[in-house]
Amino acid sequence: LRVFVVRLGHRHIRDQRTTTHLFLTARAFGADGIIYFGQRDKELEVRIKEFTNVWGGPFEVKYGNGVIEFFREWQENGGEIVHLTMYGLLIQNVIEEIRNSNVDKLIVVGGSKVPSFVYNFADWNVAVTSQPHSEISALSVFLHELFEGQELLKTYRNAKLDIVPQTKGKKVVNKHA
Amino acid sequence: LRVFVVRLGHRHIRDQRTTTHLFLTARAFGADGIIYFGQRDKELEVRIKEFTNVWGGPFEVKYGNGVIEFFREWQENGGEIVHLTMYGLLIQNVIEEIRNSNVDKLIVVGGSKVPSFVYNFADWNVAVTSQPHSEISALSVFLHELFEGQELLKTYRNAKLDIVPQTKGKKVVNKHA
Numbered sequence: 325l326r327v328f329v330v331r332l333g334h335r336h337i338r339d340q341r342t343t344t345h346l347f348l349t350a351r352a353f354g355a356d357g358i359i360y361f362g363q364r365d366k367e368l369e370v371r372i373k374e375f376t377n378v379w380g381g382p383f384e385v386k387y388g389n390g391v392i393e394f395f396r397e398w399q400e401n402g403g404e405i406v407h408l409t410m411y412g413l414l415i416q417n418v419i420e421e422i423r424n425s426n427v428d429k430l431i432v433v434g435g436s437k438v439p440s441f442v443y444n445f446a447d448w449n450v451a452v453t454s455q456p457h458s459e460i461s462a463l464s465v466f467l468h469e470l471f472e473g474q475e476l477l478k479t480y481r482n483a484k485l486d487i488v489p490q491t492k493g494k495k496v497v498n499k500h501a
Numbered sequence: 502l503r504v505f506v507v508r509l510g511h512r513h514i515r516d517q518r519t520t521t522h523l524f525l526t527a528r529a530f531g532a533d534g535i536i537y538f539g540q541r542d543k544e545l546e547v548r549i550k551e552f553t554n555v556w557g558g559p560f561e562v563k564y565g566n567g568v569i570e571f572f573r574e575w576q577e578n579g580g581e582i583v584h585l586t587m588y589g590l591l592i593q594n595v596i597e598e599i600r601n602s603n604v605d606k607l608i609v610v611g612g613s614k615v616p617s618f619v620y621n622f623a624d625w626n627v628a629v630t631s632q633p634h635s636e637i638s639a640l641s642v643f644l645h646e647l648f649e650g651q652e653l654l655k656t657y658r659n660a661k662l663d664i665v666p667q668t669k670g671k672k673v674v675n676k677h678a
Contacts, residue, residue: 342518345635352634353642379632411664411671416653443669453653454664455556457529457641458522464638465530465645476593476630487588487631492620494588 327470328384329355329463330432332391332442334362345460346433347372347385353467354475355431357384361391380480395430395445403428404447408462409438412449419469422448431466433459504647505561506532506640507609509568509619511539522637523610524549524562530644531652532608534561538568557657572607572622580605581624585639586615589626596646599625608643610636 329350334343343360347368350358358372364387372385388394395405404427422429425447432442443449452462467475488495506527511520520537524545527535535549541564549562565571572582581604599606609619620626629639644652665672 342522345519345637348632348634349638352630352632353638375633411667411673413666413668414653416650417666440670443671446669449667449669451664451666453529453655454666455525455529455657456552457525458637460522460635460637461526461530461641464634464642468642468645473593476591478630480632487628489590489594489628489631490588490626491590492623492626493617494620496588 325426326356326428327354327467328428328430329358330388330430331358331360332362332432332434332438334360334365334368336363336365340365340368342460343368344371346463348375349460349464350467351376351383353464354471354478355467356382357386359386359388359394361388378484380483382481392441392445398428398430399445399447401428403430405430405432405445406448406450406466407432407434407438407442407446408452408459408466409434409443409449410451410454410456411443412451414454415450415452415466415469418448418450422450423470423472429470431463433463502603503533503605504531504644505605505607506535507565507607508535508537509539509609509611509615511537511542511545513540513542517542517545519637520545521548523640525552526637526641527644528553528560530641531648531655532644533559534563536563536565536571538565555661557660559658569618569622575605575607576622576624580607582607582609582622583625583627583643584609584611584615584619584623585629585636585643586611586620586626587628587631587633588620589628591631592627592629592643592646595625595627599627600647600649606647608640610640
């Protein structure tokens, strides 16, 4: 089972920080990679690759062109699409059904304006609360529920740095030192 | 049991979007309010109050002066402090102990540079994974675990708008119409 996050409508510079948070969240909570649409942002791609170099992988970042074709092809290949939106069905009511459907998943996270075809393509429109908050928290809690907390145990390959959990302070091990 | 989120080192303009996401996340995942330190940002306060007016409350936003005095007083009044940091103990190993300690909690979320006194004041330094990601996802997953998913059932008082979960599309009810 592979899980990829889709970021729609990325805007260079304006969204740099929130998209970086979103990509790192996808990586830290067990997604295999991210495909983003909107404006291409090579700085962002480089930054995420640097994170993966230092903290381990694998984690893919790809720029996509043509969302509709991409969604269509994904579903034709047997994959499913989950769209995170505050207007969707409540996560607590649908997460079990989503977990039980054991095929590859795209988790789609909108930008400010999500075109209506996204709602229609989605196999599930899912609300992580019906309240306004953040696509970053929606994604993290969704993945945490999808993987039932098992993502917290994930280990990463070829990490250069490793943190050793501490009661107080910081302990970082440089594995190549 | 009351739970407040503390944001350290807010920077006006630069952090506006991420701090807004953080505040809305605190509200949507069951915190009673937020106290922020760093640069005062009245626009941010107004924006959060507008959200609470539209989507319901209660949810408090306060600007704090003097973190050390604030932490000291909180603990003297019997409250506890949880500091979210990638260097801390893993959430899966400490969340039960934190839940069982049934007193008011501050959940502290750093900015880019967290002074070492924060680690020392904290009753728990907690890592939501030892990987770099986002204070927004750390906060949401922490609160989701602290409240054991019950925060998803929370209702808000005096909301003007209400979303009715849908399979496709959007349904918003204006309660004053």
